[in-house]
Amino acid sequence: MRFDVVTLFPEIIESSLNQSILKNAQLSGLINVFVYQLRDWAKDKHKTVDDYPFGGGPGMVMKPEPIFDAVEEIQKLDSANAHVVLMSPQGDRLNNSLLTKLLEFERLLIICGRYEGVDERVREVIVDQEVCVGDVVVSGGEFPALMLIDALSRRIPGVLGAEDALEEESFEAGLLEYPQYTRPAEFQGHLVPEILRSGHHAEIERWRRFQQIYRTKVRRPDLLDSAQLSESEKIWLEGNQIDG
Secondary structure, three states, rough: OOEEEEEEOOHHHHHHHHOHHHHHHOOOOOOEEEEEEEEOOOOOOOOOOEEOOOOOOOOEOOOOOHHHHHHHHHOOOOOOOOOEEEEEEEEEEEOOHHHHHHHOOOOEEEEEEEEEEOOOHHHHHHHOEEEOOOOOOEEEOOOHHHHHHHHHHHOOOOOOOOOOOOOOOOOOOOOOOOOOOOOOEEEEEEOOOHHHHOOOOHHHHHHHHHHHHHHHHHHHHHHHOOOOHHHHHHHHHOOOOOOO
């Protein structure tokens, strides 16, 4: 999968791309990420990419011309037409359903906003979809873009290595992940649950499944509406009120 990222701060994106899973995914050719400095498409000697908003108000707004020119030129760099994404608090919420849909595209061109946002004509004309990573406002679209790239990359076969690694992570079945422990078995008087040291794999799986349901009920009960639960698990939930 190819990612093209347009930003005023390429170093934020590039520093994370050279680490851990994303670095290995690029080295193995499973993803390709290209990062572009938006100021390269500014026309004046000062490389201006923002201006005051019409109608007044605080802050600055990113100008349409550099973004339009950047997207037009970058689109031509690959035969696959890119799905243009704007990272925005007004966008579709980033979740597993959205990730599945975005994986259908061979290529994403991601625009990272800054300041008070982008000129509305960018949204109206060249953006195919806006994506929001959460109900918070951050300084720019760079970190949200990295979250999107990372989340999508982890779903590409071969990126994580272990075939079942993704399946057991939080949210994959609509449930939070079960508790994890490692050595030592006792630390400052706190013990690893005996069941995990028993060697009874079937019982361990049952315990982990219960913990997933329990944690989700306590911490994120909103997820249970779409969780993949068996009939017996649904009956158990209905008959057991768990206090937070």
